[in-house]
Amino acid sequence: MLDLRQLRYFVTVAEEEHVGRAADRLHISQSPLSRQIAQLEKNLGLTLFERSQQRLRLTSDGRVFLAEATALLRHADRLENLGRRLGRGDEGGLCVGYVSDAMHTGLLPRSLRTLNEGRPGIHVALYALTAAEQFEGLRQRSLDIALVPEEPPADDPDLIGELLLEDPLLLALPSGHPLADAAELLPGDLDGLPWVAVEDGQDLVWRDDFVAACAAAGFTPDIRFEAPDPLTALGLVASGLGTAFVQKSMVRGGATGVTVRELPWFPRSVRLWAVWHRVDLRPVVASFRATVLDAGAEGVDAREGVAAPAPGTGLPVRSGA
Structure with a gap:
């Protein structure tokens, strides 16, 4: 049987690539640490x-083992947290998994604010995880709810989900760009333009997928920068370094020097799903789930009813055609 202590030792040594530095981090001497690693290899x-x-x-085998060991230790930490909460009778504790778009769209912060206003004593632990990790966390009951960019498989025996929102992608241009005030934007107008692509750190082939989607629409972007998030992309666009696609929910705030255009011929959206286990063990989980679903509905209503202003202009988003 695997020893979690040995796994933690192994992960630390792998990160440091040096027994001495790892021993310092772990506050033990080098000899016992070396013996523990040797014993793990022997076992x-x-x-x-x-x-x-x-x-x-x-080694190549070591790299594979490291990835799995890290995932196991992360799950063990969440499980320990759950056990401690159950042990002290903390019925109100929640473990919530999410992807960055849950934050960018404001849906998760809105939900947490509502929760805190109604039940301020509830402890919430947040975990930024991939969709696959969140699904596994729900199955293992170390997560209570997942906010993910995809729904669970239709035939999944344990999980159920509901679409929270579809956040349309809009074209962000530097305000002084020749296309910013064009009466109509066509795919050919964007061909070869300098581009700021927003990374998807949880999708290894995100760049290929993005270029393929652009090509299918009729243009090829010249990707000059890869931004880690939409806000960074807007800042680079405002500096005149390229154009970008950003979610509609992101264009309400204050990056100056950006003009935002709708492109009816590029109907792509960022989707966000709420997913949970089919069996609710605690009422607080169902209550928070309802809060999340309500926040998603409110966000959709707000986007459909009010034209979002282009950052720095106070003007509605302009149509691309």
């Missing part, structure tokens, strides 16, 4: 490290 029948006098390097 597994696996060589995890290539050893030299200067440093340790993971």
Whole structure:
């Protein structure tokens, strides 16, 4: 049986690539740490490290084992947190998984504010995880609700989900750009323009998917920058470094020097789903789920009823045709 302590030792040594530095982090001496790593390798029948006098390097098998060990330890931490809350009778505790769009759209902050106003004593633990990690967390009951960019499989025996929102992508241009005030924008107008692409750190092929979607629409972007989030992308656009696609919910705030255009021929959206286990163990989970679903409905109503202003202009988003 795997020893979680040995796994933590292994992960620390892998991160440091040096037994001495790892021992300092773990507040133990080097000899016991080396013995624990050797014992782990012996128990597994696996060589995890290539050893030299200067440093340790993971073997190919070691890299695979590290990824799984890290995931297991993360789950163990969440499980311990759940056990502590149950042990002290903290019925109101919640573990919420999310992706960055749940924050960017304001849906998760709105939901948490409503929760805090109604039940201020509830402890909430937030975990930024991929959709697959969140689904597994729900199945293992270490997460209570997941906010993810995709729905669970239709035949999943454990999970159920509901679409919270579809946040349309709009074209953001520097305000002085020749296309900013054009009466009509066509796909060919965007072909070869300098572009700021918004990364999707949870999708390894996000860049290929993005370029393919643009090509299908009739243009090829010249990607000059890869921004880690939409706000960064808006800042780069405002500086005149390129154009970008950003969610409609992101254009309400204050980046100056940006003009936002709708493109009816590029009907792509960022989707956000709420997913939960089919069996609710605690009333507070159902209550928070209802709060999240209400926040999603309110967000959709707000976007449909009010034209969002282009940052820095106070003007409605302009139509692309």
